Amino acid sequence: MFPNATNTFFRGRETALLTKHHKEQLIAPLLEPFLGIKVVQLDDYDTDKLGTFTRDVKRTGTQLETARKKARIGMELTGLKLGLANEGSFGVDPYTGFMPWNIEVIVLIDDIHDLEIVGVAQGSTKIVQEKVDNLEKARRLVADFGFPASQVIVRPDDGENPYFVKGVATWDQFEAAFHDCWRLSKQGLVFIESDFRAHANPARQNMIRLAAINLLLKLHSHCPNCHTPGYWVTETKPGLPCEYCGAPTAVFRAQIYRCPKCDFSKEVVRSDLQFADQGSCSLCNP
Numbered sequence: 570m571f572p573n574a575t576n577t578f579f580r581g582r583e584t585a586l587l588t589k590h591h592k593e594q595l596i597a598p599l600l601e602p603f604l605g606i607k608v609v610q611l612d613d614y615d616t617d618k619l620g621t622f623t624r625d626v627k628r629t630g631t632q633l634e635t636a637r638k639k640a641r642i643g644m645e646l647t648g649l650k651l652g653l654a655n656e657g658s659f660g661v662d663p664y665t666g667f668m669p670w671n672i673e674v675i676v677l678i679d680d681i682h683d684l685e686i687v688g689v690a691q692g693s694t695k696i697v698q699e700k701v702d703n704l705e706k707a708r709r710l711v712a713d714f715g716f717p718a719s720q721v722i723v724r725p726d727d728g729e730n731p732y733f734v735k736g737v738a739t740w741d742q743f744e745a746a747f748h749d750c751w752r753l754s755k756q757g758l759v760f761i762e763s764d765f766r767a768h769a770n771p772a773r774q775n776m777i778r779l780a781a782i783n784l785l786l787k788l789h790s791h792c793p794n795c796h797t798p799g800y801w802v803t804e805t806k807p808g809l810p811c812e813y814c815g816a817p818t819a820v821f822r823a824q825i826y827r828c829p830k831c832d833f834s835k836e837v838v839r840s841d842l843q844f845a846d847q848g849s850c851s852l853c854n855p
């Protein structure tokens with residue numbers, strides 16, 4: 570029945586996935602074979618009501634809260650006790666604050682086992698967000714961004730203009746959208762920005778796949794005490810010794826695994842590295 574299933578915990582169950590933008594095509598091929606589940610996609614609920622990237626509908630909760638809400642709606646609409654949902658966010662990287670950054674979460678909620686497990690992936694991404702005053706510049710700008718595989722949204726003047734054209738996916742559509750917004754512009758400018766919706770953004774599609782893989786890894790890690798999946802790292806402990814002088818560094822030495830169900834936890838000393846690079850030692854490399 571499920572020849573590739575490597576986890577029996579959810580095997581044979583149907584899972585609701587509420588998505589308007591065909592995220593099942595990204596998530597189901599990864600989760601279904603290994604978990605032995607069937608993803609039931611629902612597209613008759615408008616997830617844009619919960620917030621859009623075009624800022625016309627503001628998201629009210631956090632990213633995870635919105636994902637939970639979507640999963641719950643899918644479960645209610647199908648009557649299923651297992652639900653999945655994805656929510657993405659775009660901002661700047663947590664290290665320098667300059668790089669465009671994408672975070673994707675996929676939440677799995679299981680009402681039979683009273684369980685919530687969250688897969689997460691994040692990384693730098695490419696975005697476009699610029700005002701241009703002629704079509705040639707606009708064409709070069711979006712070509713650099715990866716258009717038409719990566720789609721764009723076009724507005725008159727600036728990012729605050731309530732009028733916009735989205736779903737711009739071909740050069741003909743782009744030209745038409747440009748002229749359309751040009752005509753409506755008061756400053757002779759057209760604002761072009763990335764379309765962050767999953768089906769319009771291949772870079773985001775990859776990040777959603779990574780979040781699904783992260784969820785799979787967590788679901789394959791079972792608590793040694795109660796065998797519930799989702800036994801995962803919740804904390805890291807610094808102090809890996811410097812390879813040269815042996816002093817503790819900020820590089821992590823151990824991870825704390827914790828069960829989402831019974832709260833069992835255990836410190837696991839890292840096995841991939843015994844010593845930290847001299848470059849990360851504050852004594853050798855102040």
Ligand SMILES: [Zn+2]
Nearest residue numbers: 792795828831
């Ligand atoms: Zn446990």
Ligand SMILES: [Zn+2]
Nearest residue numbers: 811814850853
């Ligand atoms: Zn050192």
